[in-house]
Amino acid sequence: MPRDIFILTENELRRAVHLDLKAIGVVEQAFAALGTGKVIMPPILSMAVPEANGEVDVKTAYIPGFEGFAIKVSPGFFDNPGLGLPSLNGLMILFSARTGLVEALLLDNGYLTDVRTAAAGAVAAKHLAPQNVDTAGVMGAGVQARLQMEAAHLVRPFRRVLVWGRDAAKAEAGAANIAEKLGIEARAEPDPARLVAESQLVVTTTPAEEPILEAEWLHPGLHITAMGSDQAGKNEIDPRALVAADLYVADRVSQCEKLGELRAAIAAGLWKGGTPPELGEIVNGKAGRTSEDQVTICDLTGTGAQDTAIATFALTEAKTSGAGSVIKS
Incomplete structure (x- = not known):
């Protein structure tokens, strides 16, 4: 037939x-x-x-x-x-x-x-970011950096975006693109520490193999979504940050143990927190942010x-x- x-x-x-x-x-x-x-x-x-x-x-x-x-x-x-x-x-x-x-x-x-990856970032922001986000920061200047900001803005409509990238010209272009698309202030920020300090929501979108976000930069009321580490060997977040955070969430624990930021924390011998919650459990209300001052990290490796x-x-x-x-x- x-x-x-x-x-x-x-x-x-x-x-x-x-x-x-x-x-x-x-x-x-x-x-x-x-x-x-x-x-x-x-x-x-x-x-x-x-x-x-x-x-x-x-x-x-x-x-x-x-x-x-x-x-x-x-x-x-x-x-x-x-x-x-x-x-x-x-x-x-x-x-x-x-x-x-x-x-x-x-x-x-x-x-x-691209769409589903950006949408996952928005789900993480919706359920884990503070209710009031004035400034969002994105580390990376590619297509996904722009899409992550567009998606996050739908669930946490922030006033300003800061963009950091290793290539300053690409960061400038990315900020201009975001400003035009969202109709809000967006500028390149050459100092990643300052970007994190001024943001309540930070998304990392790079193929980095060494941390680009240090544990010392964490501050009360910060949420980080890390989505660049989707292969063994990649690492965007200082492994100490996962331990220092009030809540670390994996999209899929079994994947993050092998591919994500959790892999780096385990390899460094730092992760002693047992099995972390998964984003699906957060969505279903089984765990989550309990105060605006908490530091939260969501590790997105991408799921089938x-x-x-x-x-x-x-x-x-x-x-x-x-x-x-x-x-x-």
Whole structure:
């Protein structure tokens, strides 16, 4: 019997899916499901391609109640900009959770990953940042730095953004982009310590292998979302900061122990806090910030549940708008 398989290109997906409260809500739903312990999510399949300064991650998850499950292939080849190519790309395949048959091929070139990653940052900010955020800081000056600020602003509408980057020109350009997009004050800040001192919400979005945020910079009422460490060897946050914080939260403990900031704290012999809570538990109200003065850190390595959630959402939105093409299989 012939079956319809939807094919969606990046341009079609960009028109159908936006970084908005709907997308954030879908990713929040995925974390809530993770918090129940009923999601089936295997470990990330990760492969380095050192000769090309590249890596490939494969993620998936089955979420009970969702009509489909996605398998996402996400290459990152970091010398590509020198070739006039994007460093990140990839695709998602959406399968029926009832029959296992292919339902859609989402040729997003990493766009949906960008959206769901930024949305996860917003979920962390919504549930862990202080209620009143005047200034947000972002460490990093790439696409995800901008998207993280856009997403966080939807749940914690701050007045000002500070941007730090190793490349001052890129930090200036990133700040200008954020200011134009959000219509608020945004400027480059060359001193990362000052950025942290003046911010109540800080997001780190770099591929750093040595800490760029020191434990001595923590201050009351600070929330940090670290989302750059998604491979063994990466490390953005001083491991001492995880111990010094009032609350450390992992998106998935088993992943953060191998890939995230928690890995660095364990490797340094500093982490004695046992099993930390996961973001899904925070979303479900089982733990969280208990005062405005607490220091909180959320470690985001990226989960297959996010990919299944955003892929399912994308197909629904695309069908509603009439986007995409259909092939018979």
